[in-house]
Amino acid sequence: MEFEFTFETAGPTLGDQRKFRQFRYRHMARKHSKHGSHxxxxxxxxxxxxxxxxxxLCSRPTGKTIVWHHPxxxxxxxxxxxxxxxxxxxxxxxxxxNSELQRYGMDVDGLLANPxxxxxxxxxxxxxxxxxxxxxxxxx
Ligand SMILES: [Zn+2]
Numbered sequence: 001m002e003f004e005f006t007f008e009t010a011g012p013t014l015g016d017q018r019k020f021r022q023f024r025y026r027h028m029a030r031k032h033s034k035h036g037s038h039x040x041x042x043x044x045x046x047x048x049x050x051x052x053x054x055x056x057l058c059s060r061p062t063g064k065t066i067v068w069h070h071p072x073x074x075x076x077x078x079x080x081x082x083x084x085x086x087x088x089x090x091x092x093x094x095x096x097x098n099s100e101l102q103r104y105g106m107d108v109d110g111l112l113a114n115p116x117x118x119x120x121x122x123x124x125x126x127x128x129x130x131x132x133x134x135x136x137x138x139x140x
Contacts, residue, residue: 052129053066053083054083055083055084055085055088056069056071056082056083056084056088056108057084057085057088057089057091057092057108057111057112057117057121058085058088058120058121058124058125060085060124060125060127060129061129062083062084062085062129063085063128063129063130063131064129064130065085065086065130065132066083066084066085067083067084067085067086067088067089068081068082068083068084069081069082069083069084069088069089069092071101071104071105071106071108072101072102072105072106073098073101073102075098076098076099076101076102078102078105080106082106085124085129085131085132086132087124087131087132088120088121088124091116091117091120092111092117095114095116095117096111
């Protein structure tokens, strides 16, 4: 009787302890990987696209590279900046002089009323946000 009693109480207790330890270990391991510095960095990287701002010119979400464009050129006293794709900024610079850009200022609809810009925006609409091909010919 005494032996059986001891066995019965010791058995489940030991088993529970082992289970508890295993549970704790797994729980800690999961917790660790969840809050590990590597994962945190990774999550920060993932948060960026979610918070992606739309491009001022083409309204697509911006990609990895965001150009903070001065609708009124800096040299003309422009202080406001708008997020843009590199390729969209290149299009503006290629199609307008600083004086024209200054005249349009924040009036993106005015810029879009220009056939070359309209054409570009329609063309780039289905491209990847990081698409920069053909326009990014390096002259340096
Ligand atoms: Zn764009």
